[in-house]
Amino acid sequence: MIFGNTYKILFRNTLIGGVGIAIFAGALVTFIELRRIDNYLADITPKESEKFFKLYEKFYFNRTNKSLSGLKQATKKSLDEDFFVYVEFLDDQLKKVIQVSINDYGTIVPRLNMKFGDIKMTGRFNHKIIYLKGQVFIKVMVPIVSQKAGKHIGHFQGIYHLSDDKFSQIKKQSYFSIFITIIAVLVTVMFIYPIIRSLQKKILMQSFELLRSNTDILKSFGSAIAERDSDTSSHNYRVTIYSVRLAEALGLTSLKIRALIKGALLHDIGKIGISDAILLKPGKLSHEEFEKMKQHVAIGVKIIQYNDWLQDALDVVRFHHEKFDGSGYLSGKKGDDIPVNAKIFAICDVFDALTSKRPYKNPFPIEQSLAIMKEDSEKHFDPEYLNAFEKIVYELFLQVSRFETEGLLAQQLNQILRGYFKVHL
């Protein structure tokens, strides 16, 4: 249950990652396939051109008007049998000898003629692949070399039209390769996911244990102070519960409430440094003694200030005795200069002191406690926060009062801690 949401996030991220890799792999394979098609097309045209070279070579060694007409006829016949739609021969001086095209060539691809001059005569094989209207044309320019003559005897230029069947076969092969690659990536991700999830679970368990240890230490510190103060841990637990509920009513963020919980549990940690003679004195403290007692705030700050995880608890530890009118201690801050968490905690701390039994007094009823506090509103407390507290306190007090023993209170607090200190990745 604790990890349910985290697993959803993990699954979603793994899926997004998997689809991302599949798209990337698909794009890579598409690129490779396009290169393969280019190479394939570039390979077929020289082979297909060879028969035309032979026709020209035959003509070259017997150049008469009759043989020129024979070359034209033979070329035309070859065009009908082949996939070349246009052919022309040039002599070794690059002067056109003949040009032949299939009858409807002009209507099929009128733009190809204009593009024909794109290929520069370099004396070696040149080609250009053109995708036009869903069809593939390859323009070639090949020097014709005769072994018999031992030199270049002319040039062949042509436009090869790849048949629809062949083109469709190439496309099918490419689509299949892309499809298989994407499936392979997704299947791999599917197999890897349980491994990632298992590793994630181990990390989560360790993080959860670590957080639980930290919150247990918080409670232990709180209890240690309570023991020192001849009190029980119940006060610490109650003020923490009150503070969380008031913070929730005020709409504070989870981050702020986590800080408030830490601060509430540790608020009087500085009392460890106060002597028994002052801390446990049954009667009223003298002025000097009270001045020393005030120092529990500074001692508390000193104890936790170098602990990174407790930095956000400093607001409460340092300012929990400040008053709204600036008459509190130790800094004398007032109004909105007092951090929100400290103002919330001050209300809950005083309310619990008033409604609890002490060696020197019986608990005040809730109405009387609130009346005393309201008298101090704007002096001690932020009036807005006190109003909010008054709205929730009757029901809250009833709930908390049901947890009569320290054990039940601890259970209630643990539930709050689990809610606010769950593992976040």
Ligand SMILES: [Fe+2]
């Ligand atoms: Fe205190």
